[in-house]
Amino acid sequence: MLDERKANILRAVVEQYIETAQPVGSGVVADAPGVQVSSATVRNDMVALESDGYLAQPHTSAGRIPTEKGYRFFVDNVVDEVRLARSDAKSVRTFFSQAHVELERMLADTTRLLSNLTHYAAVVVGPSHEEATIRSLQLVALTDRIVLAVVVLSNGVIEKQVVEAGADVSEQQVAEASALVASQALGRTGDGLRQVADEALRHTDPAVTALARQAVGTLRGESAEAEHVYIGGAAEIAAAFDAVATVSEVLRILEQQYLVVRLLNDVLDRGLNVAIGTEVGVEPLADCSVVVAPVEVDGQTAGTVGVLGPTRMNYQQAMAAVAVVSKRLGQTLSEG
């Protein structure tokens, strides 16, 4: 553990480096508030911090920059007041006070809000629809053999799934299968669909039975896994790094949305709100940090909110923004 002065010095280095992206020398640190000692003393402490792995020196006669361990200490021990700037708090408030009836648009807009607040890329993973109840389930014939199963959930989300019938089916048969499936599914949660037994789906016409069972089978398979991801502010990534190769790599990761979801969940599973550099666990994101928070609806985790930026990130502000947005989002979701 670091004594108070060393912690203050580390804090000063991190804050300064976040601001300027330049190695920080002992001079400016000595002038920082909370460090009322001479630059020589700062230097002595800096060598200690360096040998303890909190700071690094790009080369002799350059200032210090924080290591991952340094950022980690900063995040764990130094970041205190989780408070948004007044104007930011206001834009969050106005955002959530607007009516958002369509879940999906709201989540997409939320990424925009977050990336505007933080100037980093923002990720929102939508609530898994397992908890929402099924308000409507309908089979619609598209062609003689292809049927679309459309599920409307209580949160306004629509799941759809293509069902290919084994043989040609008539409009009439589709309608009957639709009614049959609906009778079993309505009111259940998306997850509850798994409990619909094939035996419950029976009709005098075997073709109808078959179609109904197949529809439920397809929906069973899908509904649990489909995570809805929204990513916004990719352009901020370009602004945050100065090597175009890094930007390209990071964007390539962001394009693989399933990877991003897994990444966020991994971080949360490890009990972290912040993953720094290699902690993120994806090699091309070694220069990136991630700040995440679960979205809680009625005490249940129902989604994730996060931002992705350079390790040289304004953690204080990002953590505040993510915390506030995830909380407000949870509230809004539990109301609507």
Next chain:
Amino acid sequence: MLDERKANILRAVVEQYIETAQPVGSGVVADAPGVQVSSATVRNDMVALESDGYLAQPHTSAGRIPTEKGYRFFVDNVVDEVRLARSDAKSVRTFFSQAHVELERMLADTTRLLSNLTHYAAVVVGPSHEEATIRSLQLVALTDRIVLAVVVLSNGVIEKQVVEAGADVSEQQVAEASALVASQALGRTGDGLRQVADEALRHTDPAVTALARQAVGTLRGESAEAEHVYIGGAAEIAAAFDAVATVSEVLRILEQQYLVVRLLNDVLDRGLNVAIGTEVGVEPLADCSVVVAPVEVDGQTAGTVGVLGPTRMNYQQAMAAVAVVSKRLGQTLSEG
């Protein structure tokens, strides 16, 4: 108009510059196939090409680079054989031979295909749903006052629209309004919904009438405007430019999807397949070019396919890829 040798020289410069991104000197041009003259002659022609505005010189004693006018000439007069590389043609074929029943996923995947082929960002604007017929229209109550209108179109696309009822409505009322609207809308095109007169929607219960009319009204307003855009390969933008500021600007444009749609349509409206630099008409995209093609289904335009890359783009390949993909996409859409 340029004589043949000048055209060949211009061609050589453009092709070389596309490949190397370096100013092209008279020496390499003289060695190019189709230019069997000495470098001195090439130089003489180059000054002519420069004073005609086809080439530019970053500084004396540097080679030449093409201007927008130079690229334009190249695209209009030089690009001839629109042919994909064998392996690329194959991946297009396998892509479209796979079953794609869900339109939206297919379009999203198409952007991935195109950006893989060209290594530029790809844009696909989905078919406006005006031509597809309505297979199902259903009102689903989410809360006492909020009703979701769900429209399933014959191409498998689902449109949804939130309808807020003026007063609380019962499940029964929603069901009746749903049947009422469906009876009028089924079989019409999405556009044809506009022709449903309010008078045709009448029910003994005035609340049902009101809800039905409001639902149709909301759907009327929306269905025409909602363009579905898919953008893929944003990471390629980062690889294509070496100034991180440019990358950031371009990505910022791509994030505004409505702007991208308008941009592509503008280009097509001007009767162009290729827009080069300032021709694109968006100031931050001055270093970008766009290659577009309409997607035709049964002779009707039903979407757009395009790529966006640096002005220093491989037009030949990009044009070929866009042409093939748009054609195959049109075929696939008219089948399914």
Next chain:
DNA sequence: TGCTAGCAGTCGCTGACCGAGAGTGCCAGC
């Protein structure tokens, strides 16, 4: 013991300079 002032030393950055090389424009000759 802990802090500080001071000083020598290291190293990157900047600007000047220079030579090599690439490319040009022009001219004379074929």
Next chain:
DNA sequence: GCTGGCACTCTCGGTCAGCGACTGCTAGCA
């Protein structure tokens, strides 16, 4: 009208010196 040749221009890479920033160390002071 094309070409070879030549003088010229300008960039690029490398070297070097001066400068400035910052460090590490040491001696001295409270």
